[in-house]
Amino acid sequence: MDRNTIIRALSDLADEFRIGTKLFSTEDLPEAFHQARIHNKWFTKENIIASVNALADMISDEPTVEKWLGKYPEPKSKAKKILLVLPGNIPAVGFHDVLCTLLSGHSAEIKLSSDDKFLIPWMLRTAEKYFPKWVSRTHYHEGLISDFDAVIATGSNQSAQTFETYFSRKPRIIRHNRSSIAVVHDTDGDEELIKLGDDIFMYFGLGCRNVSLVFIPEGFDKQRLFDAFLPWKRLEYINAYANNYVYYKSYFGLSKEEPLDGSFYLLRENNSTAAPVAVIHYSEYNSIDQVKQFLSENKENIQCAVSAQNDIGNAVKPGQAQYPRIDEYADDVDTMAFLAGL
Incomplete structure (x- = not known):
């Protein structure tokens, strides 16, 4: 897909996300949203709707998405297997890592958090009609796997130390509590x-x-x-x-x-x-x-x-902390550059 097609597809996907949250505001549908709320006491209806809508806003900001994609080379023809160990502290928080991996042309080998098992699979199923090639490049795993080329893992301070040791021979991004x-x-x-x-x-x-x-x-x-x-x-x-x-x-x-x-x-x-x-x-x-x-x-x-003031450097305005742009990376580590360099 060329970049303009990707930008339009992401905007259409965002509309699908918003349809899902609008439905969930009045009913227990989509089923994945309902299951997420039942499974995790912290995933209230309000929080699920807020998170999915924030992701929809992120991927539908077309000028920012266009500028973001333009910074990186076209995806390589030979896909690498990227193990994604996703967090589950807030709803669908690992979606950005999955999106970066798939847009980079790689395969997403996803280890979902036990606290967030339903939302990201729903988002990727919803994306299938816009990004049909993602289907063959998305795989879910119950535990850690050995057949992968690089890893992006997020966890607690303790688990991050374990990840650093366990994945020490692989290219990696390891994130801890912040x-x-x-x-x-x-x-x-x-x-x-x-x-x-x-x-x-x-x-x-x-x-x-x-x-x-x-x-x-x-x-x-x-x-x-x-x-x-x-x-x-x-x-x-x-x-x-x-x-x-x-x-x-x-x-x-x-x-x-x-x-x-x-x-x-x-x-x-x-x-x-x-x-x-x-x-x-x-x-x-x-x-x-x-x-x-x-x-x-x-x-x-x-x-x-x-x-609220421009006095401490790279700060966000009050009320914007939970609405990162697509080109803002956790821990300020450029995930797309990491994936492009593999």
Whole structure:
């Protein structure tokens, strides 16, 4: 397929994704969406719809897709077997790796996460009429395989270390846990803080692009954060999330630590980039240079940074953390370049 045909096909596929989410908003169809929700307590209807729609927006942004595809050579005629060990922390989060592999002309040897077994197969079945050659180049595996040429694997910090050892003789991209940070300014408006709430609470904070650490200026009125995050108070009615809130409230109480209580989350003064579900870390700064130094020292643990101002380099605007473009790569490792170089 030539690039213009690919761009149009991706746009048509995005429309199919949106048809699926629109149907799911009122019924328990498509069946794959329904099964995904039943199988994983964190995959609520809201989260499945949000993730699939975000992917639809990503692949239908035709100017960005055209520019993205133009950066790489035409797919090689001889396909390599790419083992894809996919994550399952948020719905269909591994789709970008699958898409890159297939658009690069390779075969996708997919090891689905046990937490996300239904959505990506549905997406690829839906893609068959637009990309019929993908059918023969897509294979699913219950466990790890030995017959492959390269691997892209995502997991926890512990499993990433195991992957590095296990796949040490193969070309590879290995990803581990990362989190995201945000910088708040005295000049930020209420609307920007409300959008920051989306970056924190979407998908219950389980994604690597979810903000778990917020930098605020010294003396900043934290009540502004409490007010801005109220639209997400509905999370207290989700048992899995509410249980985490209750647990960590008790845990910190027993340890004599007193985070601020937002009634459905805890705002804890701590500069760790990783925070548990229902806990938000914050740290005060008196100079933006402090934040820049922190970013430099912790870049291996940070997926993205959110800021309403253009003061910390390559940041996304509030409310955009969960809507990456097709040319934005996890861990800032160019997956398409890796695949083109095999």
